[in-house]
Amino acid sequence: xxxxxxxxxxxxxxxxxxxxxxxxxxxxxxxxxxxxxxxxxxxxxxxxxxxxxxxxxxxxxxxxxxxxxxxxxxxxxxxxxxxxxxxxxxxxxxxxxxxxxxxxxxxxxxxxxxxxxxxxxxxxxxxxxxxxxxxxxxxxxxxxxxxxxxxxxxxxxxxxxxxxxxxxxxxxxxxxxxxxxxxxxxxxxxxxxxxxxxxxxxxxxxxxxxxxxxxxxxxxxxxxxxxxxxxxxxxxxxxxxxxxxxxxxxxxxxxxxxxxxxxxxxxxxxxxxxxxxxxxxxxxxxxxxxxxxxxxxxxxxxxxxxxxxxxxxxxxxxxxxxxxxxxxxxxxxxxxxxxxxxxxxxxxxxxxxxxxxxxxxxxxxxxxxxxxxxxxxxxxxxxxxxxxxxxxxxxxxxxxxxxxxxxxxxxxxxxxxxxxxxxxxxxxxxxxxxxxxxxxxxxxxxxxxxxxxxxxxxxxxxx
Amino acid sequence: xxxxxxxxxxxxxxxxxxxxxxxxxxxxxxxxxxxxxxxxxxxxxxxxxxxxxxxxxxxxxxxxxxxxxxxxxxxxxxxxxxxxxxxxxxxxxxxxxxxxxxxxxxxxxxxxxxxxxxxxxxxxxxxxxxxxxxxxxxxxxxxxxxxxxxxxxxxxxxxxxxxxxxxxxxxxxxxxxxxxxxxxxxxxxxxxxxxxxxxxxxxxxxxxxxxxxxxxxxxxxxxxxxxxxxxxxxxxxxxxxxxxxxxxxxxxxxxxxxxxxxxxxxxxxxxxxxxxxxxxxxxxxxxxxxxxxxxxxxxxxxxxxxxxxxxxxxxxxxxxxxxxxxxxxxxxxxxxxxxxxxxxxxxxxxxxxxxxxxxxxxxxxxxxxxxxxxxxxxxxxxxxxxxxxxxxxxxxxxxxxxxxxxxxxxxxx
Ligand SMILES: Cc1cc2nc3c(=O)[nH]c(=O)nc-3n(C[C@H](O)[C@H](O)[C@H](O)COP(=O)(O)OP(=O)(O)OC[C@H]3O[C@@H](n4cnc5c(N)ncnc54)[C@H](O)[C@@H]3O)c2cc1C
Numbered sequence: 001x002x003x004x005x006x007x008x009x010x011x012x013x014x015x016x017x018x019x020x021x022x023x024x025x026x027x028x029x030x031x032x033x034x035x036x037x038x039x040x041x042x043x044x045x046x047x048x049x050x051x052x053x054x055x056x057x058x059x060x061x062x063x064x065x066x067x068x069x070x071x072x073x074x075x076x077x078x079x080x081x082x083x084x085x086x087x088x089x090x091x092x093x094x095x096x097x098x099x100x101x102x103x104x105x106x107x108x109x110x111x112x113x114x115x116x117x118x119x120x121x122x123x124x125x126x127x128x129x130x131x132x133x134x135x136x137x138x139x140x141x142x143x144x145x146x147x148x149x150x151x152x153x154x155x156x157x158x159x160x161x162x163x164x165x166x167x168x169x170x171x172x173x174x175x176x177x178x179x180x181x182x183x184x185x186x187x188x189x190x191x192x193x194x195x196x197x198x199x200x201x202x203x204x205x206x207x208x209x210x211x212x213x214x215x216x217x218x219x220x221x222x223x224x225x226x227x228x229x230x231x232x233x234x235x236x237x238x239x240x241x242x243x244x245x246x247x248x249x250x251x252x253x254x255x256x257x258x259x260x261x262x263x264x265x266x267x268x269x270x271x272x273x274x275x276x277x278x279x280x281x282x283x284x285x286x287x288x289x290x291x292x293x294x295x296x297x298x299x300x301x302x303x304x305x306x307x308x309x310x311x312x313x314x315x316x317x318x319x320x321x322x323x324x325x326x327x328x329x330x331x332x333x334x335x336x337x338x339x340x341x342x343x344x345x346x347x348x349x350x351x352x353x354x355x356x357x358x359x360x361x362x363x364x365x366x367x368x369x370x371x372x373x374x375x376x377x378x379x380x381x382x383x384x385x386x387x388x389x390x391x392x393x394x395x396x397x398x399x400x401x402x403x404x405x406x407x408x409x410x411x412x413x414x415x416x417x418x419x420x421x422x423x424x425x426x427x428x429x430x431x432x433x434x435x436x437x438x439x440x441x442x443x444x445x446x447x448x449x450x451x452x453x454x455x456x457x458x459x460x461x462x463x
Numbered sequence: 464x465x466x467x468x469x470x471x472x473x474x475x476x477x478x479x480x481x482x483x484x485x486x487x488x489x490x491x492x493x494x495x496x497x498x499x500x501x502x503x504x505x506x507x508x509x510x511x512x513x514x515x516x517x518x519x520x521x522x523x524x525x526x527x528x529x530x531x532x533x534x535x536x537x538x539x540x541x542x543x544x545x546x547x548x549x550x551x552x553x554x555x556x557x558x559x560x561x562x563x564x565x566x567x568x569x570x571x572x573x574x575x576x577x578x579x580x581x582x583x584x585x586x587x588x589x590x591x592x593x594x595x596x597x598x599x600x601x602x603x604x605x606x607x608x609x610x611x612x613x614x615x616x617x618x619x620x621x622x623x624x625x626x627x628x629x630x631x632x633x634x635x636x637x638x639x640x641x642x643x644x645x646x647x648x649x650x651x652x653x654x655x656x657x658x659x660x661x662x663x664x665x666x667x668x669x670x671x672x673x674x675x676x677x678x679x680x681x682x683x684x685x686x687x688x689x690x691x692x693x694x695x696x697x698x699x700x701x702x703x704x705x706x707x708x709x710x711x712x713x714x715x716x717x718x719x720x721x722x723x724x725x726x727x728x729x730x731x732x733x734x735x736x737x738x739x740x741x742x743x744x745x746x747x748x749x750x751x752x753x754x755x756x757x758x759x760x761x762x763x764x765x766x767x768x769x770x771x772x773x774x775x776x777x778x779x780x781x782x783x784x785x786x787x788x789x790x791x792x793x794x795x796x797x798x799x800x801x802x803x804x805x806x807x808x809x810x811x812x813x814x815x816x817x818x819x820x821x822x823x824x825x826x827x828x829x830x831x832x833x834x835x836x837x838x839x840x841x842x843x844x845x846x847x848x849x850x851x852x853x854x855x856x857x858x859x860x861x862x863x864x865x866x867x868x869x870x871x872x873x874x875x876x
Binding site for chain 1: 553767820
């Protein structure tokens, strides 16, 4: 075989993965799968082998499994050198070295960055330090919170009713704990799914005995003499006594360690091209640095080339696989990461799934089932095309709607479906608080099934 | 209904090996000839149609002239009853299936199937103990038929002493699914009718009695009902029980028999299963791909004109989705005609997909895994007496009518 640079890399190269979690592990496994024989170093600031996060807000809080037992299943042996419990603290792009917090430096020929995100902390540091105030991102967070729930707190306050906050509230109710949820928007899940679906989510909370307070902000947390949280103050002047507070205000990208490195990394993530190659600050794509998972921000042709940052499990896996493939491929064999966003959650006994980018939608139509029964499919429309879909306990149809999104099918869907109800006869405003509308551009459609025959078809704007 | 390849598929002469016909069919992924059904034979098309909400399973949406040679063929069994959820669309489908699932599977009854392991094992052991002359075994009559019916009796809560009667009705109804060109149709029809009536009356009585004295069995729990969905009506319950009975044992018989046949044709795999019983799990999956008990789904119809692979299928047309063909689609599976229990990527269509995916799958899988493992463990040097064996008439629920084998002895349990 010709001793090309690529063959050399595969045989003797050094690949470093920073971030030893879902994307990092799946990326590493794919590298080995693709025949990478060189040295592989996994750097992770958490002291644990890669574990799975979704159960932390579900099974683990319910006591149906413990936070310590969510190791990710291994697809194969990766024969890596593990540097766990030590953070990467810097990057020297010119010398191709990752600096570690313990002073070590690790050289690489190719680098995969998968540092994910961390929970956004409560903005007041002193209040955030109070005993009984938690965030939920890591295994340690999950274990600590589960222990506290075991002690049977009198009232839990969840700040923020996004997916994680809602799941935590749901777990509380399932365990018989009193819980208050405070949300700035008018309903839970509004940011991700809009007001129409948010209203359904609000009913779910209330039916299940959650004290849901919307259109409100928590202004301060108050501790007792032993520094234990005892109350929260709200923007409407009221006060709530609570002994556990879970701050669930979204996430921040783990990019601080890259500041000054010259890589295009910032608070919105690390920008990369569709092939997962990172941009430097000049907007020039690097050849040797790849990114994947929650920390990445990549353009999606199907959604107007918007740079999407997705905090989705499936995206982390798929993007890591693509990055790994491309790291070991000649330029002509590289593949774009054109994964159609998909997300799931389960709360209050309902399985919620979405595909596409619902938050781009301006309208929604309930094409199957009914909101009153909490069993339905909602399709999001944007400029006359289907852009996203959500199902409540109706996920077996989702694949169809994914194809509708991939083929830029017209919205509202002009055809009848099984289980179409009167409420599905016409679209409603999707009711997002701040619709960030991309400008209209060229149209791209996807076809094919296996990664190798996934194809993009480009239709120029003005068509 | 003479339509070249479709009549070939229905022709008994091709029952033992329909796969070359499917390969031929896949050259025209959406096949339509004259006024016959639209036949879909490739994996990805079938897979997406199974998730397509524009497709109905409710025969009432068929156009009057849909021209389906299979129409009604396997439906007579339930003529007097309302359609089971297999033949309904949401929301009725969802409601009935959900209620049926409550006493059967997670989240409400996560242990139902697993708790049957012990009983499954005892039943399998008993049947093997009683195989009699090891040189003359008909695996269908002596094992593959009685096994799942016994399990269904257990599931529904049919009392021990009534099981024998129940088996006779089940056999008669099963036979009615297989058109028999030689039998007197009048007489057959009467026999079937009587069996159906007697079984119906029996189940109705059982339901009545379980309403008063509910036990742990599924029928009791269905009869009592709980939660947000109201209770099933007696008629709905009868349809559901009939569905569980017919769908639940007709298919499992074939899964087990096809399984043994395949193993006997692949002695190396048989040996591997004997040495590594854990192989049963992936082996049954591969079996569901390689020789699915339900070869095709004949009852689907679009609610609106739809386009599949460049062909417009008009609203109300009859469609066949040939699951067994999709399972052998070389665009989806490498070396599809090879039986390989070590295959990694095995998302087969053997149990369907989407909202109508096989309701009894967890039980069917467990039954087949156990049956095959125990058979290969206990039969000494088993061999086929004839290959191919005689098949059942039925092209949809395809499997051997008899599987005569011989072996050197039966090892003790
Ligand atoms: C409670 C919870 C519930 C969730 N539920 C769902 C769900 O139901 N469905 C769904 O689709 N998604 C869900 N997610 C999201 C999903 O878990 C993420 O999308 C996924 O974990 C992303 O993987 P990743 O590898 O990109 O990032 P992460 O899992 O965040 O991993 C990044 C790793 O890098 C480490 N790291 C960071 N900086 C450094 C550094 N400088 N040096 C070394 N290591 C570093 C981090 O500590 C971390 O271990 C959930 C997430 C959480 C927290």
